[in-house]
Amino acid sequence: MSRPNDSRRPLTLRDVSEASGVSEMTVSRVLRNRGDVSDATREKVLHAAKTLGYVPNKIAGALASQRVNLVAVIIPSLSNLVFPKVLSSISDELEDTGLQPVVGVTNYSPEKEEQVLYEMLSWRPSGVIIAGLEHTPAARAMLENAGIPVVEIMDVDGEGVDSVVGISHRRAGLHMAEAIIAAGYRKIGFLGTKMPEDHRARKRLEGFKEGLAKAGIELADTEFYAGGSALAKGREMTEAMLKRTPDLDFLYYSNDMIGAGGLLWCRDNGIDVPGKIGLAGFNGLELLEGLSVQLATMDACRGEIGKKAAQIIAGRSQSGMIGGEVIELEPVLEPGETIRKP
Amino acid sequence: MSRPNDSRRPLTLRDVSEASGVSEMTVSRVLRNRGDVSDATREKVLHAAKTLGYVPNKIAGALASQRVNLVAVIIPSLSNLVFPKVLSSISDELEDTGLQPVVGVTNYSPEKEEQVLYEMLSWRPSGVIIAGLEHTPAARAMLENAGIPVVEIMDVDGEGVDSVVGISHRRAGLHMAEAIIAAGYRKIGFLGTKMPEDHRARKRLEGFKEGLAKAGIELADTEFYAGGSALAKGREMTEAMLKRTPDLDFLYYSNDMIGAGGLLWCRDNGIDVPGKIGLAGFNGLELLEGLSVQLATMDACRGEIGKKAAQIIAGRSQSGMIGGEVIELEPVLEPGETIRKP
DNA sequence: GCTCCATATGTTAGCGATAACGGCATCCGG
DNA sequence: CCGGATGCCGTTATCGCTAACATATGGAGC
Numbered sequence: 001m002s003r004p005n006d007s008r009r010p011l012t013l014r015d016v017s018e019a020s021g022v023s024e025m026t027v028s029r030v031l032r033n034r035g036d037v038s039d040a041t042r043e044k045v046l047h048a049a050k051t052l053g054y055v056p057n058k059i060a061g062a063l064a065s066q067r068v069n070l071v072a073v074i075i076p077s078l079s080n081l082v083f084p085k086v087l088s089s090i091s092d093e094l095e096d097t098g099l100q101p102v103v104g105v106t107n108y109s110p111e112k113e114e115q116v117l118y119e120m121l122s123w124r125p126s127g128v129i130i131a132g133l134e135h136t137p138a139a140r141a142m143l144e145n146a147g148i149p150v151v152e153i154m155d156v157d158g159e160g161v162d163s164v165v166g167i168s169h170r171r172a173g174l175h176m177a178e179a180i181i182a183a184g185y186r187k188i189g190f191l192g193t194k195m196p197e198d199h200r201a202r203k204r205l206e207g208f209k210e211g212l213a214k215a216g217i218e219l220a221d222t223e224f225y226a227g228g229s230a231l232a233k234g235r236e237m238t239e240a241m242l243k244r245t246p247d248l249d250f251l252y253y254s255n256d257m258i259g260a261g262g263l264l265w266c267r268d269n270g271i272d273v274p275g276k277i278g279l280a281g282f283n284g285l286e287l288l289e290g291l292s293v294q295l296a297t298m299d300a301c302r303g304e305i306g307k308k309a310a311q312i313i314a315g316r317s318q319s320g321m322i323g324g325e326v327i328e329l330e331p332v333l334e335p336g337e338t339i340r341k342p
Numbered sequence: 343m344s345r346p347n348d349s350r351r352p353l354t355l356r357d358v359s360e361a362s363g364v365s366e367m368t369v370s371r372v373l374r375n376r377g378d379v380s381d382a383t384r385e386k387v388l389h390a391a392k393t394l395g396y397v398p399n400k401i402a403g404a405l406a407s408q409r410v411n412l413v414a415v416i417i418p419s420l421s422n423l424v425f426p427k428v429l430s431s432i433s434d435e436l437e438d439t440g441l442q443p444v445v446g447v448t449n450y451s452p453e454k455e456e457q458v459l460y461e462m463l464s465w466r467p468s469g470v471i472i473a474g475l476e477h478t479p480a481a482r483a484m485l486e487n488a489g490i491p492v493v494e495i496m497d498v499d500g501e502g503v504d505s506v507v508g509i510s511h512r513r514a515g516l517h518m519a520e521a522i523i524a525a526g527y528r529k530i531g532f533l534g535t536k537m538p539e540d541h542r543a544r545k546r547l548e549g550f551k552e553g554l555a556k557a558g559i560e561l562a563d564t565e566f567y568a569g570g571s572a573l574a575k576g577r578e579m580t581e582a583m584l585k586r587t588p589d590l591d592f593l594y595y596s597n598d599m600i601g602a603g604g605l606l607w608c609r610d611n612g613i614d615v616p617g618k619i620g621l622a623g624f625n626g627l628e629l630l631e632g633l634s635v636q637l638a639t640m641d642a643c644r645g646e647i648g649k650k651a652a653q654i655i656a657g658r659s660q661s662g663m664i665g666g667e668v669i670e671l672e673p674v675l676e677p678g679e680t681i682r683k684p
Numbered sequence: 685g686c687t688c689c690a691t692a693t694g695t696t697a698g699c700g701a702t703a704a705c706g707g708c709a710t711c712c713g714g
Numbered sequence: 715c716c717g718g719a720t721g722c723c724g725t726t727a728t729c730g731c732t733a734a735c736a737t738a739t740g741g742a743g744c
Binding site for chain 1: 352395397398399400401402404405410420421423426427429430433442444445447460461463464465466483484487488489571572573574575576577599602603606609610628629630631632633634
């Protein structure tokens with residue numbers, strides 16, 4: 001097969017139409033499988049397109065049809081492990097709908113989120129899936145005025161723009177507190193990320209404190225970190241905290257990764273878990289299933305969240321627009337082996 | 343601020359031009375910071391655009407200008423931990439160039455890769471960054487004919503379409519074999535993924551075997567897995583292999599995650615590492631830095647690869663096209679604590 | 685005064701595709 | 715034998731924006 005397109009000029013419908021002896025419109029119909037075309041011409045056109053190596057120009061197509069098969073997905077981070085999971089479930093669910101996710105990353109910065117959103121909306125996607133309920137006023141206005149379905153995911157504690165799919169992090173924290181207290185722990189420390197913009201972590205902590213307060217308990221110690229390898233940070237923080245407050249009997253970590261670091265440290269230092277001290281994280285990371293001991297955690301329903309969000313977008317982009325819905329999923333406590341049985 | 347766009351009709355340049363009393367062209371110039379516009383009109387236009395909530399239509403803009411600020415990035419997986427790292431380094435490097443990465447995932451399937459590539463090229467990106475050198479003939483033809491810079495990343499063992507940035511996985515495997523033999527290990531097992539399409543893992547194994555052969559050694563046992571949590575699989579496979587071939591003195595894992603699983607299993611079972619048995623993985627996952635014992639590994643230069651690839655695309659999309667270049671990076675052995683000192 | 689040039693704006697003609705409609709055949713039932 | 719329904723394909727007019735060129739306007743220089 002010799003070079004089909006030597007002239008370096010990008011191919012257009014016209015090239016295919018000339019090569020196959022039919023009008024551009026007919027070529028367009030064949031390539032999109034729309035409208036009536038005889039089998040004979042269909043063959044001719046497909047053959048011509050293939051040998052030329054024609055790739056349709058969706059930019060022109062989208063402009064003419066006013067339709068774009070892209071769904072903007074805006075998340076805070078890719079290195080968090082949490083979001084790739086959500087992403088792949090969105091991707092799987094969208095697979096057969098003709099829609100395609102396009103990812104934008106904000107690094108937990110509201111300003112970056114606003115920029116990314118602006119950039120993505122300028123491509124006129126068919127829908128937006130965006131993590132969290134907290135946005136800059138400008139970003140919120142853009143979402144409201146975009147005229148496309150919007151699904152805010154991960155969190156339901158707050159007011160959404162349109163549809164919302166997620167869990168209540170406040171209640172997740174609260175339930176964890178209840179479970180810990182029910183297991184008889186009383187002197188409790190919290191370890192988490194130093195991220196003012198991670199609203200979900202914040203809400204979990206608030207809910208957790210609330211749960212403790214109901215039992216007349218206050219957090220005995222707290223420690224926060226930023227950056228670095230989470231596993232290593234979990235170790236360091238655990239050591240620091242137990243040195244500072246040796247009589248703690250429970251450590252609640254804001255994510256599984258630092259929790260796993262803490263768990264490893266405890267084991268390396270011969271500390272009886274869950275006897276002397278109990279541990280719990282948050283997320284239900286499949287990644288950690290191979291640990292010697294299963295860390296207590298709470299599944300954040302990430303797969304289910306992505307799936308539902310994708311379904312809403314797909315459903316609404318087919319059948320016209322109807323109002324937004326709110327879907328609250330229920331995170332499940334996975335007690336693992338780091339909490340005493342009550 | 344009341345709803346700026348009640349009519350539900352998407353805003354266009356014309357709306358902004360009418361609201362600010364200048365021509366569409368001038369509005370366009372202001373919003374793109376191109377050409378001479380007086381400060382007074384600039385202010386007027388920006389104000390009008392802001393209060394209306396206008397978001398430019400890049401689809402129309404791209405069609406008219408024949409320029410698209412997107413770079414297609416095509417990778418096999420997001421859950422691998424390896425690729426998010428590459429991605430973020432690409433993203434960082436592109437940050438100030440006006441270019442934006444758009445990600446496509448292939449799940450290690452050549453057919454899916456071909457589809458994703460087709461889909462992305464139909465948006466006429468300014469460049470393509472794609473993992474690996476192995477593609478379907480059709481995909482390769484598309485890359486050759488796209489008329490845009492192409493960078494194949496991760497691997498240099500083979501013939502590239504245009505530019506190539508990566509490491510030699512064959513030599514990485516070979517060097518690991520040499521290091522292991524130098525440390526005095528002789529009865530060696532290999533554990534890896536059952537993925538015929540993971541060419542880089544395959545090449546590492548080939549190079550590894552070659553290195554062993556040079557010392558007159560053959561692999562004593564092999565075990566492969568597919569799916570599931572890598573950490574857990576590492577445990578299971580290690581147990582299975584050591585039960586089957588108890589006199590092994592070294593295990594080489596095709597990635598750090600299963601290596602970490604194996605390491606944990608050995609420690610849980612009181613096996614002396616690296617005395618009785620040595621272990622090594624591949625990748626240099628920052629994630630694992632918090633492990634009690636540092637696994638021997640080889641850094642795959644993922645950050646550097648993403649950075650260089652992005653630079654090539656950015657450089658070439660500015661200054662016209664010049665020929666492709668091949669950049670081979672050198673992976674560094676990180677001996678950790680799971681190989682005996684020679 | 686006039687040219688010459690820089691600055692600031694408007695006009696025109698696409699970019700490459702698709703929606704909408706129109707024009708022939710052909711076919712079918714009454 | 716004719717009205718209307720299909721099947722198949724072409725023509726025309728956008729879609730929203732920008733490149734390229736054209737057009738004022740206002741000094742500077744002689």
